Amino acid sequence: MKEEIIIAGFGGQGVLSMGKILAYSGLMEDKEITWMPSYGPEQRGGTANVTVIISDDKISSPILNAYDTVIVLNQQSLDRFESKVKPGGILIYDSYGIHHAPTRTDIKVYRVDGMEATFTMKNAKTYNMIMLGAYLKVKPIVSIDSVMNGLKHTLPERLHHLLPMNEDAIRKGMALIKD
Amino acid sequence: MKEEVRLMKGNEALAHAMIRYGADGYFGYPITPQSEVLETLEAEMPWESTGMVVVQAESELASINMVYGGAACGKAVVTSSSSPGISLMQEGISYLAASELPALIVNVMRGGPGLGTIHPSQADYFQAVKGGGHGDYRLITLAPSSVQEMCDFVGLAWDLSFKYRTVAMILADGIVGQMMEKVVLPPQRPRRTDEEIRKQCPWALTGAKGRKPNVISSLELDTAQMERNNERFQRTYREIEKNEVRVEMLDVDDCDYLLVAFGSMARICQKVMENAREEGLKLGLIRPITLWPFPYEQIKNAAKKAKGILVVELDAGQMIEDVKLAVECKVDVEHYGRLGGIVPNPDEVLDALKEKVINKKK
Numbered sequence: 001m002k003e004e005i006i007i008a009g010f011g012g013q014g015v016l017s018m019g020k021i022l023a024y025s026g027l028m029e030d031k032e033i034t035w036m037p038s039y040g041p042e043q044r045g046g047t048a049n050v051t052v053i054i055s056d057d058k059i060s061s062p063i064l065n066a067y068d069t070v071i072v073l074n075q076q077s078l079d080r081f082e083s084k085v086k087p088g089g090i091l092i093y094d095s096y097g098i099h100h101a102p103t104r105t106d107i108k109v110y111r112v113d114g115m116e117a118t119f120t121m122k123n124a125k126t127y128n129m130i131m132l133g134a135y136l137k138v139k140p141i142v143s144i145d146s147v148m149n150g151l152k153h154t155l156p157e158r159l160h161h162l163l164p165m166n167e168d169a170i171r172k173g174m175a176l177i178k179d
Numbered sequence: 180m181k182e183e184v185r186l187m188k189g190n191e192a193l194a195h196a197m198i199r200y201g202a203d204g205y206f207g208y209p210i211t212p213q214s215e216v217l218e219t220l221e222a223e224m225p226w227e228s229t230g231m232v233v234v235q236a237e238s239e240l241a242s243i244n245m246v247y248g249g250a251a252c253g254k255a256v257v258t259s260s261s262s263p264g265i266s267l268m269q270e271g272i273s274y275l276a277a278s279e280l281p282a283l284i285v286n287v288m289r290g291g292p293g294l295g296t297i298h299p300s301q302a303d304y305f306q307a308v309k310g311g312g313h314g315d316y317r318l319i320t321l322a323p324s325s326v327q328e329m330c331d332f333v334g335l336a337w338d339l340s341f342k343y344r345t346v347a348m349i350l351a352d353g354i355v356g357q358m359m360e361k362v363v364l365p366p367q368r369p370r371r372t373d374e375e376i377r378k379q380c381p382w383a384l385t386g387a388k389g390r391k392p393n394v395i396s397s398l399e400l401d402t403a404q405m406e407r408n409n410e411r412f413q414r415t416y417r418e419i420e421k422n423e424v425r426v427e428m429l430d431v432d433d434c435d436y437l438l439v440a441f442g443s444m445a446r447i448c449q450k451v452m453e454n455a456r457e458e459g460l461k462l463g464l465i466r467p468i469t470l471w472p473f474p475y476e477q478i479k480n481a482a483k484k485a486k487g488i489l490v491v492e493l494d495a496g497q498m499i500e501d502v503k504l505a506v507e508c509k510v511d512v513e514h515y516g517r518l519g520g521i522v523p524n525p526d527e528v529l530d531a532l533k534e535k536v537i538n539k540k541k
Contacts, residue, residue: 023359027186035186035359039212040297061450062358062443065524153186 001031001056003141004064008049008081009073014128017154018071019050021132024150025142026054036062047076054141071135073114075099092135110138112176126169133173144170182363189329189355192362193259193285194219196333197231201368203254204232206245210261211297212353213287217259229370239264243271243284250280251395253376253383255337259285261353262303263294266311272346273312277397279382279412281340283333284318285349287356288493290520298520299353301442302494307350308471308501315409317416319347319423320470322441326360334365339423341379343415350470352493354443354522419472426474427466428481434463436536437485439478439502441467443522444491450525451532462532470498478505485510487536491528492516511536 005022009015016037023035036051051067053059069090072078078093079100085091085107093102096115112134118124136142142150144167151166187195194216197205202225207217217235225231236242242258249256260268265286275282288303290296305311307320319339321332329351336347377385382393399405427445430452431437438448445466452462465481467474482488488510490499496514503512515531517523523531 020359023186027184027361033186033359033361036354037357039353039357059360060453061447061525062354063447063522063524064450065526 001054001141003054003069003139004067005052005054005069005071006049006064006067006081006084007052007071007073008047008077011046011048013048013073014125015048015073016050018128018132019052020154021129021147021150022052022054022142024153025146026052026150027153028146028149029142031055032057032059034059034062047074049077049081069135069139071131073131078102090138092131092138094131108138110134110177112173114173114176117172117176121169121172123165123169126166129166129169130173130176133170134177135173136170137174137177184361184363186359187326187362188215188357188359189323189326189351190215190287190357191219192326192330192364193333193349193356194223195364196330197257198223198225198229199365199367200334200337201229201255201370202231202257203370204234204245204249204256205258206234206236206242206249206256207258207260208236208239208242208264210264212289212299212356213259213261213285215356216285216287229367231370239267240271243268243275246282246284247271247275247278247280250275250282251278251384253380253385255281255283255341255371257283257285257333259287261287261289261297262291262300263289265303265306269306269312271312272318273314273316274397275346276312276316276318276412277314277408278395279344279415280346280395281337281344282346283336283340283349284346285351288350288352290518296520297353299443299522300493300518300520301350301352301444302497302518303350304470304492304494304497307348308473316412317345317419317471319343319345319419319472320350321347321425322350322468322470323355324442324445324466326355326358326362329355330362330364334368339419343419344382345415345419350442352443353520354446423469424472424474424477425468426477427464427468428477429464429466430461431463431465431481432484434461434484435486436460436532437463437465437482437488438491438528438532439465439467439488439498440491441470441498444493447523447525447528448491451528454525454529455532460537467498473501473505475501475505478502479507482506482510487539488512489528489532489536490514491523491531493522494518511539513539
């Protein structure tokens with residue numbers, strides 16, 4: 001098993017932490033992991049992306065030219081990374097603020113209305129967990145248990161009371177994927 | 180005991196390794212892309228566990244001179260910075276070399292020249308292996324390509340540095356510093372006691388009670404003596420060249436073309452090898468781990484069977500000079516690099532190999 005993923009969006013949407021939680025989930029399952037952030041002067045409003053590679057075998061390059069899965073959370077990232085999905089690969093995008101939908105037909109495209117879901121859930125901060133849930137429904141490379149374990153490792157103990165809310169968000173995201 | 184596997188950034192691994200390998204002091208000034216080193220040390224608060232001193236100095240000049248002072252006392256001391264900060268330290272590094280002091284300096288390189296960018300680069304190769312400061316001196320230069328090596332090389336660098344009384348440098352870049360991977364930290368090595376330091380470093384300034392005072396200085400106005408000092412330095416460097424070359428070779432015995440790359444670029448080149456194999460193209464990779472002492476012999480021998488060599492670096496062509504020296508013009512050596520903080524993807528490297536090396540042969 002080897003999954004090469006890039007997650008891209010605005011800074012502040014939780015792109016890097018979503019990648020981090022995925023990476024920790026892989027750690028819980030004894031996988032090899034590489035997490036490579038864009039570390040430019042990105043803060044709220046700028047663009048940010050993170051490459052996560054989860055593999056049974058040793059990982060070579062942390063820098064890639066094509067990905068098994070691309071998760072994009074804004075138009076700029078969609079424009080930049082749609083062409084980088086490997087043929088037959090997966091593109092997950094949030095329709096919020098998207099003016100030009102993806103056009104490729106040689107990949108599987110999933111539209112996830114995650115931002116909209118945060119409005120009904122009244123908790124915008126779990127947005128990245130909704131998107132992570134959607135991804136794990138499409139490609140269950142790690143179990144929810146591992147994700148929750150991974151979360152425990154990334155969140156300081158004083159925030160552990162937020163774990164159930166995050167699990168809800170993951171399940172909400174999974175439900176947003178229609179078979 | 181089951182070893183503990185952790186996920187962390189290269190920079191964080193450096194900080195943890197400094198504590199675990201029994202560092203006495205860290206002196207540094209923040210700069211992207213290595214600020215997590217100081218950040219992690221501050222968060223870990225080793226002064227409460229091992230007694231290690233951590234100082235955020237007022238500048239890089241202050242940092243390197245604090246290292247100079249600590250090293251003169253036989254302490255295991257370290258500073259880290261990124262390219263522009265390392266430039267500021269060159270005077271101090273030259274003084275450390277002239278005073279034959281062990282110390283560890285970490286450079287997590289970013290794009291230059293000047294203040295440049297904060298993105299990854301390898302353009303400080305010359306500065307690290309050919310001098311940078313003034314005078315005839317060398318730094319043992321280790322180039323990690325993984326987070327695990329960021330950790331391991333801290334221990335290795337200190338061991339070599341104390342063994343030869345020479346400054347050691349870990350030459351990493353923004354990729355290795357910023358990426359997270361699995362790492363197994365070493366068990367806690369206790370800091371040396373004063374007694375152990377006196378025994379290991381009889382030359383150190385440990386208080387002259389009951390013995391002749393030691394003098395640590397880089398100044399020697401007697402030119403004949405200064406030549407003898409230099410000759411002694413050079414003898415040490417020859418010893419290091421003889422004993423301490425480290426290199427990783429992948430598929431070099433059964434390949435058509437060779438890639439030579441260090442640090443993060445060697446990782447990218449491994450992906451290039453995987454992709455090339457799918458096209459039926461056999462590539463080998465030589466990864467110098469010690470950039471000084473450089474693996475001239477190993478490259479010379481591996482190159483005998485190769486039809487051509489591509490040196491891949493995040494600079495305009497620096498290590499290629501040493502590769503050319505190694506192969507003595509017997510094989511074509513070409514260079515591919517991106518500059519100023521841009522990192523090529525594996526496809527770009529493979530295209531460059533075809534264009535500059537393979538098609539040129541045809």
